[in-house]
Amino acid sequence: MDKNRFFFQHYGLTERNLEQYLASALSAGGEYADLYFEYLSSTSLSVDESIVKSASQGISAGCGVRVVAGERTGYAYTDDLSPERILQAARTAALIASGPAKSPTVGFQEKAARSLYPVTLPSVDADINAKVELVMRADRAARAYDPRIKEVRTSYADELRNILVVGSDGTFAEDSQPLARLNVSCIAKTEGNSARGSAGGGGRVALDFFFGEKTPDYFAKEAARQAVLQLDAREAPAGEMEVVLGPGWPGVLLHEAIGHGLEADFNRKQTSAFAGLIGKRVASEKCTVIDNGTMPWRRGSLNVDDEGQPTQETVLIEKGILKGYLSDKLSARLMAMADTGNGRRESYEHIPMPRMTNTYMLAGQDDPQDIIRSVKRGVYAVNFGGGQVDITNGKFVFSASEAYMIEDGQVTAPIKGATLIGNGPDVLTRVSMVGNDLKLDEGVGTCGKDGQAVPVGVGIPTIKVDRLTVGGTAKKETGSFMQ
C-alpha cells in the first residue's frame, strides 16, 4: 500500500502528536481510545432539461475521538485539526470514564492492507469537462431511447475520502477511498399517463469506468426502458403468493431481511429477532449468505473498516444454518467474538457501529427459466426501490419498481410498483429454488442506520420464495369486509 501519510503531510501530524492525543483520551481511564481523521473532497454535477444546472465541490475535514470504558462510549469531534482542538475533543470524550489514567500502547503497528481500489487518478481530481460529458451523454441517450421520454435528470457525484485511524492498542491504518456514481431518472408520458424509471451505478472506481465498462448510455437506456415499460403496467395483486426475485439488486431482500438483524450490536443487546439463533436453521438448505468487504472496486468494499480493521469475507448463513454476526471492535470485545471488520461510520462526526459491506447469496443449481416455469400464479420482481426493517420483530419490506405477473409458468404483464412484506427469520426458509445466475448490483446502494448513511452493495441469484405478501391494489380474488 502506498504510504502517503496524508495527514502527516497536510496537517503536520506526527506519531508523537497521536500518542499525546490518545494519552489525553485515556486520562480518566477506559479500555480503549481511538482517533479517526477524515478529509473528504467531493464533486457533483446535475443535468435537468438538457442543461448543466448545478455543479458543486466541497471539502470537509475533521477528527473524531472515541473513548470506550466497558459498554460506555464517549465521543467528541472537531472540524479544526489543530492540536489544541483535538486535545480538547480528547478531554471531552475522556469524561465517559472515571478512574486512573491509562497509558496507550507505545508504538503503532500498521497491518498489511489490501489494495482493492488502486485508482491512479482519483475521479475527484479528474477533468471536470469529462464529467460534464458523462451527464450530457446520459441525457441524450435517455431522450433518444423513445419519443415518450419527456423528462430526464442525470447526475454524477464522486468523492475521495482520506482516512487515518489510530488506536490505543497500536492500531494504525490509512486509506484513500474513492467513490463515484452516475444516475439517470426519467419520466415517460403519453396522453393522460406517465411513469418513471431510474438507473445508475458506479463503485470505488476511476472516471474511465464510465467510459468503458458501464457507459452513460447503458444507464440511460435502462432508466428509459423502465419508464416506458411502466406506462402499460397494470394493478399489482394483493395478498400472499409465490414470488420470484430476479438476480442483482433484489438482493436488497437479504440486506433487510437478514443483514441488519445479524449486526452484532443488536444481538449483544438482545434486541434482534435473530438473537440466540447461531447454529440454528434460519433458511432453506439452498441458501448461503455472505458479507464480503474485500471485493475489488465495489461500492460496499473497504481496505480497512472505519476502526482500522482489515475487512473480510464473513459467512452469515451456510446451507441454511446461521453462522455468524457482523461485528465491530466494541461488540467483538463484549461478546468475545472475532472482529469481522464491519465497524463503519458516516463521517468523523459519528460513532462507528457494525454495518454491512457487500451482502449476497451464493449461486445455486437451478436454471432461472425453470424457476419461472415452476410458478402457477405469482409475481416476478426484478427491480426494487428501497427497503426497511424492524429488527426487533423481524418484519421487513422492500418495494418493487419493476415487476411482472407470472401466469402458468410464463412471465406476462408488467405490474405497478408494490411493497413486499415478510418476516426476516423465516422468509429464507421458504426459498425453494436458487438460480445459477448470481449477479451483484450496479453500485447504487446506501444504507441508513441510526441516522448514519454508508455505501453498501447487494447481490442475489434468481430465487423463488414460496410465500410472501404482496401489497397491491387489485380487487380480484380478495376477501372483503364491507361496511
Add this chain to the structure above:
Amino acid sequence: MSPVELETRSSKLETNHKELAQDIVRRAMNSGATAAECVIREGDEFSTLVRLGQVETLKESGSKAIGVRVFNGKRAASTYSSDFSREGLDRMLKSALELSRITSEDPYAGIPEPEQLGSISGDLDLYYADVYSLPGEERISYARRTEKAALDYDPRIKNSEGGSFDAATGHKVLANSHGFVGEYRRSYCSVAAVPIAQNESGAMQRDYWYSVARSLSRLESPEHVGKTAAQRTLRRLGARKVKTAHVPVVLDPLVARSMLEHIFEGVNGDSVYRGASFLAGKLGAKIAAERVNVIDDGTMIGGFGTSPFDGEGIPTRRTVVIENGVLKSYLLNSYTARKLGLQTTANASRGLAGTPSISPGNYFLQPGSKTPQAIISEIKQGLYVTEFLGHGVNLVTGDYSRGASGLWISGGELSYPVEEITVAGNLKDIFFNISEIANDLEFRGSVACPTIRIDGLTVGGE
C-alpha cells in the same frame, strides 16, 4: 481554462460570521462574479444515551461550515468547506468561480430580486440557551429517568434500546450580493425512550415515544415520555396477520404526517415544473375532500419550522396550500417560481452546496372537531395504523403501497395488534377519501397532522 485570479486578500481574516459572509460575497463580486451568495452554518450538539440504567454513549461537539454560490451571468456553481483558514476560503472561492464556467446558461437562474429580500421582525422565540443549562449529570439523569419510566411501567418491558437526552443549537448566516445579510439562532432539546416488550412466547416488539422543544422548560417530563413509550410498545405484543381486505383505515397522528408529506412532495415546485408530480397542473382544481385544509406557515412563533427568512433571504410567510379540497398554491423557491411564472412562497432551503431546494415551514392539516375515539367508534371493521414501513410511494403516478402495523378495529374499538400487512391505493384517490379529521393536532416537528380516516384502501395480508 485560464485560472481565476482572486481579488487580493483583505488584510484581516473576519472572525465575525456575518462580516465574513459579506466579505466572501464582496470578494466573489470583485473577482468577476455577477451575483453571489454565502451561507455559514455553525452548530453544537450534545447527546446522551442510557441503556438499562447505564450510560452507553455521551457525545458532545461543535462544528461549522461555509458555502458559496456564484453566478457567471446565467451560469451557477457552488462550493463549500469546513476549513475556515485563509487558504481554505481562497480555495473555496476560486473553485466556485472556475466551476461557474462549465455549467450551462439557464435563463431562470439567479438570486431573488432586491425588493423580495428581507426578514420578518420581532422575537420569533426560536432560541433558548437553557437547552445547555443542565450540568452533565442532570442531562444523564433526564435520559435515565425516561428509560426507567418505560422499564418500570410493566414487567413485560424486558429490554430497551435506551433512553436519550439530546440538545443542539444552530446559528445560520446568509449574505448575498444584493446587500442582504441576516442571521438567526435556533435551539432544540429532546427526550426519548425505545423500550422492548416480550411476551411468554418470546416474541419481541419495539416502539418509541419522544418529546421535543425549543426550550428545556417546555419539554414533557421524562416520566410521561417513558410511560407513553411503554404503552405504545405493549399494545403491539401478540400481533398477528390479517386477511386481505378493503376496510376503512385510521392513521394515528405520527403516521398521518406521512400523508401530508406526500402532498408536500406533490406541490413542491421542483416536481411541478418537471411534470414529475401527480399534482402538476392542478392549481385551482379539487384534489382532496372538501374538509381538507392544508397550511404552510414559516412565521409561527416558536415553531419547529419557523425562521425569519428562507434559504434565499426572503421573509417567510403563511401559505394556504389546500382550501376546502382545492389546490390553492404550490410551495416554491425563487427558481421554481420563475419557471412556473408564479411568486415564490419563501420555501427555499439552502444547504451548503447546490441550488436551494424547497422545504416546508410549519406545515399542517387543519384539525376537525371529533375526537380520535369518536372516529374509531364509528368503524365496525378497520385498521388503525401506528407504523408504516418502507418507501413504496410513486409521486409521478400517485401509486401507493407501504408496509404497515397497528391495531385492528372491531366493533368500534381497538381490539388486537396486527403486523406484516400492506396498505395500498393511489394518492389521487386517497386525499379525496379522507373521510374524517380528528381534533388532535399537535406539533412534534415542523410537519403535523391530526388523526385521519381514509376509505377505499386495500389492506394486504394472508
